[in-house]
Amino acid sequence: MNTLDLCQYAPVIPVIVLNRVEHAVPMARALAAGGVRVLEVTLRTPQALDSMRQIAAEVPDAIVGAGTVRSAADARAAKEAGCQFAVSPGFTVEVAQACQELDLPLLPGVATASEVMLAQSHGFRFLKFFPATAAGGIPLLKALAGPFPDVVFCPTGGITLATAPDFLALPNVKVCGGSWLLPQDAMDAGDWDRITTLAREACALRRP
Ligand SMILES: O=C(O)C(=O)C[C@H](O)[C@H](O)COP(=O)(O)O
Numbered sequence: 001m002n003t004l005d006l007c008q009y010a011p012v013i014p015v016i017v018l019n020r021v022e023h024a025v026p027m028a029r030a031l032a033a034g035g036v037r038v039l040e041v042t043l044r045t046p047q048a049l050d051s052m053r054q055i056a057a058e059v060p061d062a063i064v065g066a067g068t069v070r071s072a073a074d075a076r077a078a079k080e081a082g083c084q085f086a087v088s089p090g091f092t093v094e095v096a097q098a099c100q101e102l103d104l105p106l107l108p109g110v111a112t113a114s115e116v117m118l119a120q121s122h123g124f125r126f127l128k129f130f131p132a133t134a135a136g137g138i139p140l141l142k143a144l145a146g147p148f149p150d151v152v153f154c155p156t157g158g159i160t161l162a163t164a165p166d167f168l169a170l171p172n173v174k175v176c177g178g179s180w181l182l183p184q185d186a187m188d189a190g191d192w193d194r195i196t197t198l199a200r201e202a203c204a205l206r207r208p
Pocket residue numbers: 015042067068069087088089090109130156157158159177178179180
């Protein structure tokens with residue numbers, strides 16, 4: 001698989017922080033029911049790896065990846081847990097090489113022109129733009145389109161349902177990432193219907 005294949009299902013990739021393993025499967029089913037099949041489960045909680053394992057084993061509609069991959073060890077753990085892709089908040093040669101060796105497609109993060117050039121020199125042309133809003137938002141993405149016409153981005157960080165359409169309108173944005181699809185109160189309450197509704201709203205976002 002190529003990371004660009006992840007963009008074909010929905011215009012948004014949810015960035016997920018799971019605190020309870022027992023929420024993993026119903027959450028993944030709720031998102032898939034709303035049309036969101038590609039899930040980024042961040043390695044920010046001790047529950048993340050077991051959650052990914054369960055989603056990979058029990059929700060065939062879901063394509064589960066690991067987010068917050070910051071080291072080769074993270075990449076190995078993600079692969080072992082059954083992840084189909086990895087997402088990193090930044091770019092390091094260590095993570096890039098580990099993912100290449102593991103045959104684990106990687107969406108690496110960048111926030112500057114220099115980081116785009118470094119990622120390109122390692123063969124990447126689909127990049128996460130993080131932290132999107134804080135790093136310069138839409139003006140920076142427009143500026144990067146000039147020198148990097150062949151690079152496309154997944155902006156994440158501070159994007160909401162209200163602001164996602166402006167990002168998706170840019171020719172160099174393929175998909176947006178965000179945690180807004182999974183409000184903490186809905187997760188805590190196990191309100192899976194609300195998450196399916198939010199996923200449907202996200203899928204309705206289209207390029208203008
Ligand atoms: O953990 C990672 O791998 C990251 O790089 C960061 C996440 O993509 C953003 O933190 C999501 O941002 P929000 O949608 O504003 O919550």
